[in-house]
Amino acid sequence: MTADDDFGWVSRMLGDAACVTMVKTTDVDAVLRGFGGMASEAETIPLDEAWEYFEDTYTVALCRQGEYVVAIEDNGFQGSRPEVLRRVSRLGETVSSFWNVNALTRFSYAVDGRVKTSFEAGANSWREGEDPDCLASLVEEIDWELGHRPEGMLTLAARVTGQPFSEDWLSGEFLIAPIVERVEDVLPVTLGYEQLEYDHPVLAAALRRADDESLLTVARAAVDEVVASAGLSEVPGDDTEFDELLRMARYEDADRLRLLALDAMRILRRAPNPLTAAFRTITTAKDARQVYHLDPAPMLAGFLDLLGNPPAPSGSDGAVAGEGGPLERHAWITDHWLGLAASVTYARGVPLDTVAAVFGDITLGTGPVSLTDTRQVALRREGDWTLAIAFNRHPFADEIVDALHPHATVLNIGWETNGNKLAYYAESDHDVTVIRPGQGDIPAPLASYATSLPAPTYINAVPWMLALGEAVTGIAFTPDSLDTQHTLLSPR
Numbered sequence: 001m002t003a004d005d006d007f008g009w010v011s012r013m014l015g016d017a018a019c020v021t022m023v024k025t026t027d028v029d030a031v032l033r034g035f036g037g038m039a040s041e042a043e044t045i046p047l048d049e050a051w052e053y054f055e056d057t058y059t060v061a062l063c064r065q066g067e068y069v070v071a072i073e074d075n076g077f078q079g080s081r082p083e084v085l086r087r088v089s090r091l092g093e094t095v096s097s098f099w100n101v102n103a104l105t106r107f108s109y110a111v112d113g114r115v116k117t118s119f120e121a122g123a124n125s126w127r128e129g130e131d132p133d134c135l136a137s138l139v140e141e142i143d144w145e146l147g148h149r150p151e152g153m154l155t156l157a158a159r160v161t162g163q164p165f166s167e168d169w170l171s172g173e174f175l176i177a178p179i180v181e182r183v184e185d186v187l188p189v190t191l192g193y194e195q196l197e198y199d200h201p202v203l204a205a206a207l208r209r210a211d212d213e214s215l216l217t218v219a220r221a222a223v224d225e226v227v228a229s230a231g232l233s234e235v236p237g238d239d240t241e242f243d244e245l246l247r248m249a250r251y252e253d254a255d256r257l258r259l260l261a262l263d264a265m266r267i268l269r270r271a272p273n274p275l276t277a278a279f280r281t282i283t284t285a286k287d288a289r290q291v292y293h294l295d296p297a298p299m300l301a302g303f304l305d306l307l308g309n310p311p312a313p314s315g316s317d318g319a320v321a322g323e324g325g326p327l328e329r330h331a332w333i334t335d336h337w338l339g340l341a342a343s344v345t346y347a348r349g350v351p352l353d354t355v356a357a358v359f360g361d362i363t364l365g366t367g368p369v370s371l372t373d374t375r376q377v378a379l380r381r382e383g384d385w386t387l388a389i390a391f392n393r394h395p396f397a398d399e400i401v402d403a404l405h406p407h408a409t410v411l412n413i414g415w416e417t418n419g420n421k422l423a424y425y426a427e428s429d430h431d432v433t434v435i436r437p438g439q440g441d442i443p444a445p446l447a448s449y450a451t452s453l454p455a456p457t458y459i460n461a462v463p464w465m466l467a468l469g470e471a472v473t474g475i476a477f478t479p480d481s482l483d484t485q486h487t488l489l490s491p492r
Helices: 003-007 010-014 028-035 047-053 082-089 136-141 149-161 195-199 201-209 212-230 239-251 256-270 274-291 297-306 331-335 352-359 397-404 444-450 461-473 479-483
Strands: 018-023 043-046 059-065 068-074 094-099 105-111 114-119 173-178 341-348 362-367 377-382 385-391 409-416 421-426 433-435 486-490
Touching (some): 003 149, 010 149, 018 082, 018 149, 028 059, 028 068, 028 173, 043 047, 047 059, 082 094, 082 105, 082 114, 094 149, 105 149, 136 149, 195 274, 201 274, 201 297, 212 256, 212 274, 212 297, 256 274, 274 297, 331 461, 341 397, 341 461, 352 385, 352 397, 397 409, 409 461, 421 444, 421 461, 433 444, 444 461
Antiparallel strands (some): 018 094, 043 173, 094 105, 105 114, 341 385, 341 409, 362 486, 377 385, 377 486
C-alpha cells in the first residue's frame, strides 16, 4: 500500500504548505501554550473558517482525537521547530510533519522533551537528533515518491503513533489562536560561515584564539553597548519571564533598538559556549549601531582592546606543509587563516610591476602575507612567475585574468568557505577557462596538468587547486613562503 492510498486527500484539504503535529496528551490548552498560542485571543470555530478569521496571522488549530491532540498550521512551521517540539513532547510522544510550496519538508519525532530524530522526507535523508536512526526501520518501509512526500510523512506518523490522521478530523470545531513564536535557540557558531569573519577578520581571528573568560568579557561589553543605546531598564532575571517579555515585544512590534537589546541579552543568557556568545552579541551590537547609521569601527576596536589587542595572524602562523602526495602537501591550508577566503594569482611572462598595476598602484610597503581588515594584495617573484596573494577572494578575479592574459600565462585560484571555489586559466592570447573543482570534467588546457592529481571534490577543492597551481607553475604553495618579504598593495 502506498502513502497516496491512505492520504490522497491531503493536498486537496491542506494544500501545498502545512504542518501537522500530533501530541500524545488530552491537554489541549497545554499544547496551545507549547506552540506559543495566545490563549486570550483563541476562538473555537470550524477549521475552514479559521484562516479567514485570522487572516495574515500565523495561527495554530487544535483538536482532540483519541489519545492525541492534533495541531494544524496552514502555511506554518512552528511544529517543526525544536524549541516547540521540546515543550510539547514533555506532555507526551510527539510527531510532526511539515511541508511547503518550495518542496521543503521536515519529519520530527520527540519524546520527554528531547528531539530524537528530525529529517527531510526521504529514505536516504540526513537525520539529526539525539537518536537519529530510531525510526530507521519504519522510514525504509515508506514509499517516498516525489510529489507525495507529505503523504509519506503522514503514513510514517500513523505507524509511529498507531493512529492514522483521518480526513474526518478536519470536520468539527477547533481551538484556534494566533501564535507568538517561541524564543529560538542560540545556535553555535559555524566557523567559516560567520559574516563577522569576512567583514572584520582581525577581530574574528582574535575571538577564535581568546580564552573563555575573555570571550565572555567581550560578550558582556557588547550587550552593554546595545542596552545603553536602547535605554533599556531592568528586565526579569527569571528565564521564563524574560522569554515572555521578548516574545511579547516581538509580537507587539516593539522599537527596533529595544528588540536588539533584548536579543543581545537572550544570546548572552542562552549561548551554548563563550565563542558563540561573543560572535552573536557583537553582531547584534553592530546591528544596533546601524539603526542610527553609526560607524561600528570604534566599538569594534574597543572589543579588540578588551582582548589585549593581539597581533593579527601573519605568514605561516605555525603551519607546516605535510608530506606525501600533492594534496597532502597542501592540506595545511584548511586550518590556516588563509583557508577562510583567499585568492592566489600566478602570472608568467610579465614583471611584478605590471601585475601590481592590474591590482592597484597604492604601495603599502613590504612584509609577509598578513591578515588585515582592509583589502591587501601581497606580491612576490618566484622563478619566471609573479604570485599575488590576497585574503578574502578578490571580487574581480575574472577581470584580473582578462587584463593579464593578453601578455602572460595566468592562473587564478580563489575560494571562500561559505562560497565558490573557482580557478581561471589562460595562456597568452587564448580564451579563459573556468574550473569548478568537483563539478564536471577538467577542460583541455588544464587536463594534462591534472593527470597526476586525485580527482577533485568539493571537500578537497582548495588543496586540490593549490596542487594544480604547483603542477602548472612548478611552485609549491608552502606555509614558510608566506613569511618571506612581499610587496604589499591596496587593491582598487
